Amino acid sequence: MKSINKYILVFILFSVVTNVHAENVRVRILSTKIIKNFIFSPISGSYMIYGDGILLMDYDPTGIFQMAIEGDSIRLKTFEKNIGKFASLKMVAKETFAAYKVKSIDPTSHIRTYDDNLEVSISADKSQLKIINIVDLEKYIAGVVESEAGKNSSLEYYKLQAILCRTYLLAHINRHVVENFEVCDDVHCQAYLSRATEDNDLKAVIETKGLVVVDNELNLITAAFHANCGGETCNSQDVWAISTTYLKSVKDTFCLHETAAKWQRTISREDWKSYLQVKRNTPLEDSLKNEGTTSFNQQNGRAIFFVEQDLKIPLKTIRADFKLKSTYFSIQPLGDSLKFSGRGYGHGVGLCQEGAMRMAKLKYNFQDILHFYYKDVHLVDLSALNYFKQE
Numbered sequence: 469m470k471s472i473n474k475y476i477l478v479f480i481l482f483s484v485v486t487n488v489h490a491e492n493v494r495v496r497i498l499s500t501k502i503i504k505n506f507i508f509s510p511i512s513g514s515y516m517i518y519g520d521g522i523l524l525m526d527y528d529p530t531g532i533f534q535m536a537i538e539g540d541s542i543r544l545k546t547f548e549k550n551i552g553k554f555a556s557l558k559m560v561a562k563e564t565f566a567a568y569k570v571k572s573i574d575p576t577s578h579i580r581t582y583d584d585n586l587e588v589s590i591s592a593d594k595s596q597l598k599i600i601n602i603v604d605l606e607k608y609i610a611g612v613v614e615s616e617a618g619k620n621s622s623l624e625y626y627k628l629q630a631i632l633c634r635t636y637l638l639a640h641i642n643r644h645v646v647e648n649f650e651v652c653d654d655v656h657c658q659a660y661l662s663r664a665t666e667d668n669d670l671k672a673v674i675e676t677k678g679l680v681v682v683d684n685e686l687n688l689i690t691a692a693f694h695a696n697c698g699g700e701t702c703n704s705q706d707v708w709a710i711s712t713t714y715l716k717s718v719k720d721t722f723c724l725h726e727t728a729a730k731w732q733r734t735i736s737r738e739d740w741k742s743y744l745q746v747k748r749n750t751p752l753e754d755s756l757k758n759e760g761t762t763s764f765n766q767q768n769g770r771a772i773f774f775v776e777q778d779l780k781i782p783l784k785t786i787r788a789d790f791k792l793k794s795t796y797f798s799i800q801p802l803g804d805s806l807k808f809s810g811r812g813y814g815h816g817v818g819l820c821q822e823g824a825m826r827m828a829k830l831k832y833n834f835q836d837i838l839h840f841y842y843k844d845v846h847l848v849d850l851s852a853l854n855y856f857k858q859e
């Protein structure tokens with residue numbers, strides 16, 4: 469950090485954080501589902517309910533409310549009575565620590581729990597409810613850490629994941645701004661399936677509060693991560709055509725014996741042949757004579773292309789077309805089929821989660837792990853902002 473001018477840093481981070489609207493984040497929840505009807509019920513604390521901006525009631529914490537689309541409005545009711553129809557509804561927590569559960573009427577849906585406030589409106593085309601969790605930034609980060617990193621990892625790993633999720637949020641805070649929320653709860657932004665319930669997730673967020681990662685130019689990094697790199701991560705430009713100073717390929721031995729280190733897949737020669745035929749775009753009679761390349765080797769490191777005569781097919785295209793776990797595979801002919809022997813799971817750019825979890829178990833600290841997977845990056849504390857404001 470010594471090469472970085474503190475005042476420039478503070479100014480840049482200040483401009484980032486002012487977009488976060490103080491300390492809260494607006495997250496669209498249940499964003500992958502079409503919700504027309506759902507139930508809201510507090511699980512701790514108490515709530516005030518507003519309909520179209522008017523206070524309707526101070527809410528009994530044991531109550532259950534149903535919200536459903538009815539024409540252009542949202543019908544709000546309890547099991548006992550109809551309360552009314554509104555264009556928008558807001559459930560505002562009266563205490564700092566208040567939480568609620570929601571559940572779609574769809575019988576296959578699960579109960580989800582969230583902290584802080586809820587806002588409900590109708591989508592522009594009137595086809596579904598738009599449900600927004602207005603939540604303290606750090607509580608949101610804890611929920612993302614739990615959703616993205618799973619359970620049973622070590623505290624040091626969760627700390628790193630918290631820093632990366634916070635960095636990712638602040639770098640993408642304007643992603644949905646025209647839709648009147650900031651991030652969605654899907655992997656499009658970051659998975660956020662519920663509030664955090666694990667002590668370690670909450671502790672990790674508290675112990676890293678405000679920490680984010682920047683590159684040499686003081687930009688928040690694109691904190692890319694994936695499940696398992698298979699032994700070697702990828703350069704960002706080889707996967708996304710975007711070159712960065714920090715998303716650089718590294719050899720990683722930490723993930724080699726973890727759950728997602730290896731995979732196998734069998735594809736018939738016929739399917740492979742017709743696939744190459746389409747890619748070559750050659751006349752059918754020529755293609756029928758030509759079986760195409762049936763072996764391919766990445767034993768000594770990652771390649772970017774599958775080379776077929778004068779044709780270069782990006783491995784990421786083959787991965788997408790055949791829904792393979794990674795681009796890090798070799799191919800061997802096996803009777804009427806081809807055997808794909810693969811390594812790793814995911815796009816391979818940035819942090820390898822299983823490798824990082826293993827490093828944490830081996831007692832590397834979160835700074836060591838961060839600098840192993842991201843080159844030339846710096847950890848900075850957003851609390852420097854307070855110093856700037858007092859100047």
Ligand SMILES: [Zn+2]
Pocket residue numbers: 643644651652653654656657658
């Ligand atoms: Zn999104």
Ligand SMILES: [Zn+2]
Pocket residue numbers: 696697698699700720722723724820822823
């Ligand atoms: Zn790895």
